[in-house]
Amino acid sequence: MVISRSGARRRLPGVTLPPFETVVARHGPTVLRVCRAVLGPAAAEDAWSETFLAALRAYPDLRPGSNVEAWLVTIAHRKALDQVRAQSRRAVPVAQTPERPATDGIPGAGESDLWAALAALPRKQRQSVAYHHVAGLPYAEVAEILGGTTEAARRAAADGIAALRRTYRGGESR
Amino acid sequence: MTTDHDLFAALAGTDEETRRLHDRLAAAAAGAGMLDVAYRTLDTPVGTLLLAATEEGLVRVAYAREDHDRVLDELARRVSPRVLRAPARLEAAARELGEYFGGRRSAFDLPLDLRLAQGFRRTVLSHLPAIGYGTTASYAAVAAAAGSPRAVRAVGTACATNPLPVVVPCHRVVRSDGTPGRYVGGPDAKRTLLDLEVAA
Numbered sequence: 339m340v341i342s343r344s345g346a347r348r349r350l351p352g353v354t355l356p357p358f359e360t361v362v363a364r365h366g367p368t369v370l371r372v373c374r375a376v377l378g379p380a381a382a383e384d385a386w387s388e389t390f391l392a393a394l395r396a397y398p399d400l401r402p403g404s405n406v407e408a409w410l411v412t413i414a415h416r417k418a419l420d421q422v423r424a425q426s427r428r429a430v431p432v433a434q435t436p437e438r439p440a441t442d443g444i445p446g447a448g449e450s451d452l453w454a455a456l457a458a459l460p461r462k463q464r465q466s467v468a469y470h471h472v473a474g475l476p477y478a479e480v481a482e483i484l485g486g487t488t489e490a491a492r493r494a495a496a497d498g499i500a501a502l503r504r505t506y507r508g509g510e511s512r
Numbered sequence: 513m514t515t516d517h518d519l520f521a522a523l524a525g526t527d528e529e530t531r532r533l534h535d536r537l538a539a540a541a542a543g544a545g546m547l548d549v550a551y552r553t554l555d556t557p558v559g560t561l562l563l564a565a566t567e568e569g570l571v572r573v574a575y576a577r578e579d580h581d582r583v584l585d586e587l588a589r590r591v592s593p594r595v596l597r598a599p600a601r602l603e604a605a606a607r608e609l610g611e612y613f614g615g616r617r618s619a620f621d622l623p624l625d626l627r628l629a630q631g632f633r634r635t636v637l638s639h640l641p642a643i644g645y646g647t648t649a650s651y652a653a654v655a656a657a658a659g660s661p662r663a664v665r666a667v668g669t670a671c672a673t674n675p676l677p678v679v680v681p682c683h684r685v686v687r688s689d690g691t692p693g694r695y696v697g698g699p700d701a702k703r704t705l706l707d708l709e710v711a712a
Binding site: 354356357358359360366367370371374375377387390391394396398399411452471472499501502503506509 | 520522523524525533534536537539541543546549551584585587588589592593594595596597624640648
């Protein structure tokens with residue numbers, strides 16, 4: 339992924355950025371799903387808003403032809419970390435999802451099952467699952483965002499998916 | 513076995529959530545001085561108009577036949593790519609246009625940003641509000657008023673490329689024989705506006 343540094347505003351003749359509204363319409367739903375996967379539903383909206391505000395700020399310097407989705411997920415990754423730090427500073431117990439998924443099969447409890455299953459994953463697995471399986475980024479991009487090797491990103495995502503399949507059976511009748 | 517799609521179906525936001533987040537972004541962008549171009553659409557008797565404003569004022573009014581997506585691309589290129597659908601900044605413009613099309617307003621009182629018109633074209637546009645509501649002037653008369661009586665064709669070009677039709681009344685510029693002539697919104701729209709102003 340290539341992100342032009344601020345001040346390095348280079349334009350190929352005739353190549354221009356689409357209106358930012360197009361970016362929000364095209365990628366907003368995916369970034370929301372990524373934020374929710376990494377943070378859960380409550381903190382995700384703040385992270386989404388911070389992500390797109392930061393993206394809007396930097397947008398005029400984005401090189402046309404960049405992978406916009408990877409760029410946004412990279413920003414969302416940083417904003418989600420900010421949210422996690424803020425959450426742990428606040429440390430409000432009632433806002434936490436239970437560590438273990440509920441198993442009592444209450445109808446309509448499927449969503450909270452997913453949040454619980456995601457929250458139970460180790461951080462790297464949760465992020466790898468979000469960036470590869472939810473955002474659709476290739477493992478090399480995921481590795482670039484998380485640091486570490488492509489193979490480590492692949493393994494973390496595979497382990498995360500396997501754990502989710504064990505603990506959460508979304509979409510299946512129960 | 514569930515697919516990834518089924519596995520993560522619960523992550524998707526509803527349309528209402530998406531809309532709310534979008535509105536929150538637009539408000540935050542405006543507050544941070546990063547909403548370079550705000551836009552909305554407005555349904556009128558001459559079709560759906562696109563209204564766009566910078567922090568300085570109304571910068572573009574566009575007819576549907578101009579292709580609103582192309583107009584937004586042009587705004588991104590010529591003004592700034594920081595373009596968002598954000599109706600709040602266009603509240604006054606939408607209200608005044610509604611009053612105009614309802615026959616209850618004969619002049620607009622809006623801050624205008626004329627950056628999309630330059631040189632002689634801009635000079636021509638600055639003379640158009642002097643043509644009163646319900647009246648018309650010929651291309652030749654406008655050329656004379658703009659100080660270049662021989663620049664009749666250039667006046668036609670200035671009108672055809674008016675970035676603020678309806679609000680800057682290029683529809684009141686007609687042929688010397690009194691027929692309406694061409695218009696950025698199409699001849700029917702020109703006729704509609706002229707009839708509206710005579711009837712009101």
